[in-house]
Amino acid sequence: MSTVPASLVSYREQLEDAIRQDLATRPARRRRIVVRFAVVAAAASAVALGLVRAVGPASAQSVVHRAAAALSGKPGTILHVDFTGRQWGPPRTVTWRDESWQLESAPYSRRQIETGPDGSTVESTSGAGGDQVYDAARNTIYVGPPPVEQTAPRPHLERGPRPGTYTLRYGRASLVISARQAKALRKGTVDIGWRLRKQDGRVSAGLTLIPASKVYHGPDSSDDADSPDPGSPAFRDQILALLKSGGAHVVGHKTIDGRDTIEIDSADGHTSYYVDPDSYEPVELDTTGTDGGTALRFHTYEALPAEGNGSLLDLEAQHPNASVDRSASDYQAAQSRLFPHG
Numbered sequence: 326m327s328t329v330p331a332s333l334v335s336y337r338e339q340l341e342d343a344i345r346q347d348l349a350t351r352p353a354r355r356r357r358i359v360v361r362f363a364v365v366a367a368a369a370s371a372v373a374l375g376l377v378r379a380v381g382p383a384s385a386q387s388v389v390h391r392a393a394a395a396l397s398g399k400p401g402t403i404l405h406v407d408f409t410g411r412q413w414g415p416p417r418t419v420t421w422r423d424e425s426w427q428l429e430s431a432p433y434s435r436r437q438i439e440t441g442p443d444g445s446t447v448e449s450t451s452g453a454g455g456d457q458v459y460d461a462a463r464n465t466i467y468v469g470p471p472p473v474e475q476t477a478p479r480p481h482l483e484r485g486p487r488p489g490t491y492t493l494r495y496g497r498a499s500l501v502i503s504a505r506q507a508k509a510l511r512k513g514t515v516d517i518g519w520r521l522r523k524q525d526g527r528v529s530a531g532l533t534l535i536p537a538s539k540v541y542h543g544p545d546s547s548d549d550a551d552s553p554d555p556g557s558p559a560f561r562d563q564i565l566a567l568l569k570s571g572g573a574h575v576v577g578h579k580t581i582d583g584r585d586t587i588e589i590d591s592a593d594g595h596t597s598y599y600v601d602p603d604s605y606e607p608v609e610l611d612t613t614g615t616d617g618g619t620a621l622r623f624h625t626y627e628a629l630p631a632e633g634n635g636s637l638l639d640l641e642a643q644h645p646n647a648s649v650d651r652s653a654s655d656y657q658a659a660q661s662r663l664f665p666h667g
Contacts, residue, residue: 385575388587388605392598393568395605396561399628400430403637407625414617426637428452429628434638447663450640457640458659459647466640467659468651480517482507493517493532500532510534518566535566564598564610567591578602581609 398404407424422440427433434452441447448459456469480495491507493500495517502510509515520533567573572592579588579599586599586608599609606627611620629637636642641649650656 388575388600389568389573389589391605392587392589392600393565395600396565396568396607398429398561401631402429402628403427403631403634404429405625405627405629405637406623408621408623410619410621412617412619414614424625426629428631428638430631436638436640436643448640448643450638452638458656458663459640459644460659460663463648464644464646465648465650465659466644467656468649469656469660470653495532498532500534502534506534564607567596567598573598584608 404427405425406427407422409420409422411418411420419442421442423437425435425437427435432453434450436448436450438446438448446461448461450457453472455471458467458469459465460467480493483492483494485491485501489504491502491504493502493507493510506515510517515534515536518533518535520531568589570592573589574592576588576590576597579586581599585602587602587605589598589600590596595613597609597611598607599611600606601608607621607623609620609622612618641647650659
């Protein structure tokens with residue numbers, strides 16, 4: 326789950342009015358609120374795990390701190406991430422690969438190469454000037470229309486589909502919650518977050534509620550202006566939430582395909598995060614559920630200086646011989662053709 330944007334924090338006043346009007350006439354359903362850390366990931370090929378040596382309590386605290394620091398965004402850099410994913414469980418197992426270059430300060434431009442389960446590869450960019458996509462078969466870069474500035478949506482409550490429930494809406498996303506959860510929102514003991522899922526190589530996001538104590542706001546609030554977009558579907562915010570939750574614990578050193586790593590597990594045992602013992606950068610992320618599991622195997626995770634590397638974010642620089650098509654209709658057609666599943 327990625328962390329909640331600062332714009333969401335101001336919704337509590339309207340929640341109080343809505344709840345006050347309805348709580349008196351609707352019985353609160355007693356419902357146990359279960360919040361689990363969910364991560365978008367995929368399972369890597371056979372992982373040989375062997376305990377090498379234990380990590381002491383003092384060292385464990387340092388490991389978690391350093392692992393979080395290794396994920397912190399560094400303004401003036403381009404984060405280069407290359408990983409292979411695998412997801413197993415009914416009805417089938419799928420694999421994919423994703424490589425991206427993300428500018429870690431405004432305007433947070435991004436270039437991404439996605440290789441789907443069927444082996445097809447699509448390259449695209451996004452930034453202040455809009456979105457672009459490269460069609461390798463036609464050697465053409467399709468330029469999307471310039472972005473339209475929109476006012477950020479505000480979360481609000483509506484009467485739910487059943488007595489004692491509310492529908493929490495934020496933009497196009499919605500979540501049915503109980504009166505008890507609505508009261509927790511008003512009190513600030515829980516907050517709004519995003520739960521990201523990946524199925525058949527596709528990412529979807531939905532609203533969820535998480536304890537306010539587990540919301541990660543960054544290492545220093547003074548750095549918020551230079552932090553990466555907290556709404557980005559990067560796994561980084563999810564892992565930071567795990568590491569900052571207080572429930573993460575260091576298991577010890579593990580060997581993954583001959584490489585020494587340090588394993589950090591979530592309190593519920595559903596998530597295992599492996600980091601390099603020297604750089605503390607990610608090596609692998611595994612999650613398991615009742616009907617399968619997922620994992621990410623990181624080949625590259627590095628911060629490059631933005632100065633002198635701007636071409637990494639530019640499709641035209643990467644494909645200087647490609648044609649450039651600025652037709653809005655051609656861009657939409659290319660999107661449908663290259664991303665048939667959305």
